[in-house]
Each structure stands twice: as structure tokens, then as C-alpha cells.
Amino acid sequence: MHRIVILGAGTGGTLAANRLRRALGPHDASIICVDQDDRHVYQPGLLFVPFGRTGLNDLIRRRARQIHRGIEYRCDVVESVDISANVVHLAKGGELAYDVLVVASGAVLAPEETEGLTGPGWMEKVFTFYTPDGAAALAKAMATFSSGRIVVNIVDLPIKCPVAPLEFCFLADAYFRQRQLRDRVQLSLVTPLDGAFTKPIAAKHLGGMLSERGIELVTEFNTGEVDGTGGRLISFDGREVPFDLAVVIPAHSGAPYVAKSPGLGDALGFVPTNEHTLQSLAAPNVFAIGDATSLAVSKAGSVTHFQGEVLVQNIQRFLKGEPLDASYDGHVNCFIETGSSKALLIDFNDEVEPETGHYPGRVGMPLLKESRLNHLGKLMFQWFYWHLLLPGRNVPGISSAMPLKGKDRPVAKRREEVAR
């Protein structure tokens, strides 16, 4: 009987546990899932909290309830992993020995890494919507904000859901328009990137959408200090951006135990992982999924969902001593809320950047184009999340491999891809 230990019961840990339980018989493997609390947050919903469009109660459920029968749920803090002895050390529950380990402990915020960020003004005029408490506090500040400058600042990459800061800007624009205060509120997106997004076609499109809405874009700004009292963001090269209200996305790290476990993670606490097989580079019996990896792919629920299928196939092969041939292609799919009940959808992978067209086929949701259908898709996704994605079911029509079918692509490029 194989012992599988999964660290983390968020998106990745839950869907991996449920998929593995279905794939492996009760006498083939025991599965234990560990997390430090019993609150599973639907993270994409946090974006809507500051605008009073959803409350925290609607976003949080018990972790243990999302995990199927036949999987043991352990509520404990992971102290460290000894990858040479195949043992996990827990804060109160002693040790867990494993044959296969899955690191699914996601990313944590590291606001203390930025000078001044958690100093005076934190949670008063400097907020983040990336935590439930932060999003709720920001909702109060937004409700009473009637004039001045709001800056949305990405401190450093990688961050979870890289499009969320853009969505926040679009939603804030719509929010103040609706309150008839838009002419008294200035909005700026301050980013370390050289555009609104990294992928050129989408960056141009999204940059255009910012300027259409009168949202200023400040690029290549590497935040060195946040002065909450004086209301200033200060970059490492001495530039300043003033604010009355700052919405900051702090730097992200991996779970603290990862950096404390010799050989497991990199300096930021993320687990170096094979981008195709999801086997860690630390040890052959250690796998990683979702935000916990150091892969240069978006830290997003759709990515974790697409990885789930590959992860489970490869763990099964590993247990049988077979080569790991399931392969993740870097597929990312996300809805970008653009305000006024519209959204756009982007779909891309390592090879193909976000383009126009339809998803998942010629008939479907419009890509890189605002539509009401995409907005409904975004809202419906919450139901999909709890009822299909976490149980580890495949969502009809949406597979791990990125579809090319509906994308508007030059014929030559299509031929080139077919030839490959």
C-alpha cells in the first residue's frame, strides 16, 4: 500500500486528492491531505468584495467538506519536509512518512518584504484585496471614497491571478461611474512590467482598454517603499507616485516550510518543477501543483485544474515504475472582468499567446473581446469551482490541452503548427 501525502487543501491539493482517490483503489494507496486551517476561500471572488458585490461568507467553505470519502484530512501546520528521509514534520502531530509527496501549498503574501507597506496607514489607506480581511477592509474604504487618487500597485512578480489588478482597475472605473464620482477620482495602475501584460497582443489590447477608460498606466515601476503617512509609492530608482488610497498586491512567496526544507524549494519558497511532468526537481517522488511551483506559468485556478489531470496520471505511472509521459502544455484560461457586466476571455499556453477567436471551438465564448457571455461565464465559474473543479471532474469541453480550433490564426501559422 502506497502512502501519498498532499500538503495543502486549497485548489491544487483538493483536486489532486479527489482525483487520486478515484484513480487508485483503497488498497492501492492511502491519501492524507494536510492544511493549517479549515477555511477554503474561493479566491477569484475576492476581486468583487471591495465593490460590495459579494461578501466573504459567500466565498468561504470548509476545506474538509471538499475532500471526498477515503481521504484523511489533517489540520496541522507543516514545519518542514525531509526529502532524503521521505518524512513530513508537523507542528503538533509528529511525523508523516510518505512514498509520494504532493506539494500543493500555494503562494503566500509577503507584504513585510516591502519597506513601509505594513507600517502606518496599512489597512487605513493602504490595502490589498488578496486576503479576505484586506478585501473586506478595502470595501469599507471604497464605499466612503469620494475624490482623490487611487493607485493599484503590483510590487513584484510572480503574483496570483496576474490579471486581477487590471480587473480591479476596470471594476473601479465602472464603480465610480455608477456613483457619478468618476470625474473626481483618478485611477492609476503602477506595474513593474513594461506594459499592461506580458504577452504582446493582450498587453496592447488591455493597455488600450485602460486608456479608453482614462486609467493611467505607470510601467517599469519597482516599488521599494510605501509611505502610508505621506501617501507615496517610491520606486527603487527614486520615482514617486502619490496616492490617497493604495491597493497594493504584495510580493508573493511559497509556503514558509518550503524554504525551511533543505533542497525542496528555491530562495522564494517555490518548488522547482519539471514544466511538463510536474515532478519536482528536488526528488523523483515529490510532485508539485499550482501556485506552489516555480514554473513561469500564471498562478491561477485554471492552470491548477489543467495540471491536475497530468499530475494524477504521472503519479500513477511513477507508482508503477513507468516513465512519466503525461505532459502539461502551459495552458492558461482566464476571464477578465471589465466592468458594466462584461468580461473578456483569454486562452493561451507556452507556445501560443492570447489571441482573438472563440473558445473552446469555432462556436463558443469570444476571445480577447468584451462580452456579456464572458461575464456570465465568470460568474458561473464559481459554481464550476465547487462542483466540478474541486471534485476533480473534467469540465465538459474544457480539456487540459489548449484547443487551437476556434482561434483566429493566419493560415500559414496553422499549417506550420500542423506540420510540427
Next chain:
Amino acid sequence: MSVETVAGVSLDLNEEGFLTDPSQWNEDVAVALARREGIDPLSERHWEVIRFMRHEFESKGAGPSVRMLAKTSGVPIKELYELFPKGPAKLAAKIAGIPKPRGCI
């Protein structure tokens, strides 16, 4: 893409001025590339970062981000910005002849 002769070596550069073939790099090339970016001369501290970037690239296949660079090289982030103004990871990568660190998005 362009081909330029820098410090007597024919270099393949991409549109942003990064070497597309890191094996074309040598220390004289670094001095010349630094000069083009307004860094002249290269101090021992600059070299420490440049050699670290090369080492990271050779062992991991990619250059580090600035935050990672500060955490692993032993050179504090503020000093990195003094040595390589604006974007230390990007600029140090360019002078070290390795690809631009990938944005993680």
C-alpha cells in the same frame, strides 16, 4: 534580430539588445555592452553580479528576477539598483550575455 561586432566579436542580438547565443559572450564583450548602457567602468561589485547571473543561467537555464537575485547573490536590492539602474535583473542579464529574465505571468 541584428548582427553587430562588439569588442571584436560578431554578436547575434535580439530587438531589445540581448544576446541570442550566450556562448558568444566574453569579458571584453561585457565591458563593451556595459559601456553602451552607460556603465563604465565595471567595478568588482558589478562583476560579482555578472558572474552570478552567468552561473545561475548555466545551472538553471534562466536568469533570476531582481528579488531572487537580491536573496541569492548577497548583494542587497538597493545596491543592485545603484549598480544597474532602472532594472538590475534585466540590465545585468544583458551585460552578462544571457536572455532577459522571463516575466512570470
